[in-house]
Amino acid sequence: MDFAFTDEQQMIRDSAETFLKATSTSAAVRAAMSTELGYDAELWQRLCGELYWQAIHIPETYGGLGLSYVEVVALFEQMGRFLLCAPYFSTVALATNALLCAGSEAQKADYLGRICAGSTATLAFTRSRDWSVEGVSADFQRRGDEVVLNGEYRYVIDGHSAEFLILAAREQGCDQPSGIRLFVVTAEQAGLERQVLPTMDQTRRQANISLNNLCVPASAELEHGDWQALEKTLQLATIALAAEQAGAMQQLLDMTVAYTQERHQFNRPIASFQAIKHKAADMMLRSEVARSAIYYAACTADTALGDGNAFGADLAEAASIAKSWCSESCFSNAAEALQMHGGVGFTWEYDVHLYFKRAKASEHLLGDSSWHRENIAAMLLD
Known part of the structure; x- marks a missing residue:
């Protein structure tokens, strides 16, 4: 493959380097590490409001910029250089991609629109650091027009602060991949508890998520969320x-x-x-x-x-x-x-x-x- 940046991609990469070099300094990273949130909320709003990076590869139909994954990777490369403390990985790499892969048109319009407006989100799917299909251990039951979820997730990136979460769960009694479904829930719902985990890397927060008879409407299930x-x-x-x-x-x-x-x-x-x-x-x-x-x-x-x-x-x-x-x-x-x-x-x-x-x-x-x-x-x- 003969790969080279276009002029626009090079400009995005260079502007990201310039911005992060000025804002994600050593002092800024250390200050964010010491906060309860784990990142600077004001800087996050700048990323969303001024630069619109959270919408980089969200299609224009849903309010995004509609750029390619090359631009996404270019931004992540610069964020890795400067250890950016922000809920960007959880919101863009996890939640946004989950919605793009699994959401219905209505679900994409709703939740991707929230992300474009600056909301934070994440994905929770394992409790055992097993990144394969066997790692999905939370379960769900259908009860009429509702779905009841139970289980626990660990290593949830920014799970303590995300405004909404996408949860992977397995239909109770089904041990096959076909029983796995994805659900989108808001963080304030009864039956969902969050706890920050102590981690070696203080620049990226992880959380433990517990579900105790979490009841969500059937519409919370992502249409293509298998x-x-x-x-x-x-x-x-x-x-x-x-x-x-x-x-x-x-x-x-x-x-x-x-x-x-x-x-x-x-x-x-x-x-x-x-x-x-x-x-x-x-x-x-x-x-x-x-x-x-x-x-x-x-x-x-x-x-x-x-x-x-x-x-x-x-x-x-x-x-x-x-x-x-x-x-x-x-x-x-x-x-x-x-x-x-x-x-x-x-x-x-x-x-x-x-x-x-x-x-x-x-x-x-x-x-x-x-x-x-x-x-x-x-x-x-x-």
């Missing part, structure tokens, strides 16, 4: 997460090169040492390969989103290739950066430890490298 739609949503989110990792890898390289040029030993900058040069070259190689993987996956995702019936292996393969490489490589770059910074790398004053923690948390979110390599192997055997 396992195929959920799987496609997770694959799209996986690509976005890999793009974040690719951005973090580049930033780790940049900050490490800058530090090694300033740090002197034996009356010379340590960047001149051959061993340091080799480590930096390896970091750059990982970053370049990651960028190729995520933009190939973005083009594949764009094709899949353009065809509402596209649930083929191409998207799954591209997502797993991108995530398997980026998960391992991002953590490797973070570990190298930590070593090359020496003893100060894990001190609070330097940002390397923030990227290190994000790299480890993102490595396991939506499947680690081994999990995705197994997926690829299974696809090759089919």
